[in-house]
Amino acid sequence: QTKLTFFFFSVQATELTSLGTRLTATESKTSDLEKENADLQTRLNSSESRIDQLETENAEKPKVAFYTALTDxxxxxxxxxxxxxxxxxxxxxxxNAYNPSTGFFTAPVKGVYNLQFTVFGYHAGNIGVDVYKNNQRIMANWERNDNNYVPEYFTKSLVLELTAGDEIHLVLPSGCSIYDSSDNYSTFSGSLLFTL
Structure with missing residues (x-):
């Protein structure tokens, strides 16, 4: 019976040692997982903070875009x-940077702007539009239509650096004509590409 008791205690001691080793390994893995989880939580918090910062920056950026047609x-x-x-x-x-009462686009912030216009002529000799920045002509455009029954189009784009308060407007030069109707042939549009 002593041998049996010794064997029983020996088996139990071996099992306890094995359980102790497994418990130590499990505790080590748990500690590693807790450290990895803490690292992931830190990275998640940093990412969420950066997303909040980008959303705030985007909300504060001015949004400028307009699209218009001339007349019916x-x-x-x-x-x-x-x-x-x-x-x-x-x-x-x-x-609200474009004012239809005056025809003027006023840059609300310093930045680079894309502006575009399309001119349509119908039953016309010369068609044309000049671009003015702060009441100074910066671009002249015209086309001769020798056949008064053939419609004429042209489209121009500009990329301009403007400061806050700069004004852009389009002018019909003397001797030229332009045509528009409910089909919106003659248009003027623009948008802020980025601030400076």
Whole structure:
């Protein structure tokens, strides 16, 4: 019976030693997992903080975009003097930087802007539009239409660095005409590409 008791205690001691070793290994793995979890939590918190920062920056950035058409009246011009074009049909005016009453786009912030216009002529001799920045002409555009029954188009784009308060407007030069109708042939649009 002593041998049996010794064997029983020997087996139990071996099992306890084995359980102790397994418990130590499990505790070590648990500690490693807790450290990995803490690292992941730190990275998640950092990512969430960066996302919050980017959302705040994006919300604070000005949003500027407009798209307009000229009129439903048909032909404008030719006149014997230059006329500021007032694109009265406003489809988009995010940031309210375009004023349809004056025809002026006013840059709300310093940045780089993309501007585009399309000119349509119908039953016209010369069609044309000049671009003015702060009442100084920076671009002249015109085209001669020798056949008054053939419609004429041209489209121009500009990328301009503007400071806050700079004004852009389009002018119908004397002797030229432009056409628009409910089909919106003659348009003026622009957007802020990025701030400076």
């Amino acid at each position: 009246a048909g032909n404008l011009g030719p006149y014997n003097t230059d006329i500021t074009l007032k694109y009265s049909k406003v489809f988009t005016n995010i940031g």
